Amino acid sequence: MIALLLTLGACKSTKSVTGGEVDSKLSAKNIINAHYSNQPKFKTLRGRVKIDYANGDDSQGVNVSLRMEKDKVIWMSAPLGVVKAHITPNKVSFYNKLQNEYFDGDFSYLSELLGTELDFEKVQNLILGNAVLDLRKEKFNTEVYNGNYQLKPKNAQEFFKILFQLEPKNFKIASQEISQPEKARQLQARYTYQDISGNVLPExxxxxxxxxxxxxxIDLNFRNLELNKPISFPYEVPRGYNKITLK
Known part of the structure; x- marks a missing residue:
């Protein structure tokens, strides 16, 4: 169930995207502008995702279906609809037939799972390989690290730290990290990419x-993606299920 809620979308008839040449003289401003100029352009996305999840002694793997209408809906379903999730800018909802339970509320559930404050835009950016935070609202120092452009804020915050690496070929996120040292919290996402009809999306x-x-x-492998196809988002919590409440 946890893995399903954190899933990402997949691709079909694709080729992997590899890094290009690094220009050490490129400014942070130009790197950031290039990142936002290369955002994927589509209305709808559908595909399948192979997910491997591990937490201590608990581990599992599952293939799920993903559907998305950009900026509006993220929908996920495990085989036979055993678990379904429906996420919008205003609400997170999912149900689990195996446990006869459901959740219907805000983004506090996902935020608790990943240890950082989330909203719809951040979840969508995490899925698409975009910067989780708006890089245009911060000033950064830049350096070349492991063949990528690394961005660190010029004015470091005491309680909240961020670090971004962007690959040089398409200026997509290679790695992004958000941490809260005083709470011993850290979230990191690392990406490889593939080209889908001119759109660079995670692989x-x-x-x-x-x-x-x-x-x-959580390891995710994107498969069988299709863009801009007619899709629906069937979702209804079965009667008699117990509502999950957060403490």
Missing amino acids: DVKITAEEAGGLTT
């Missing part, structure tokens, strides 16, 4: 979330 994503010594890892 593999590794999400690592740490909190108070606990470690959660």
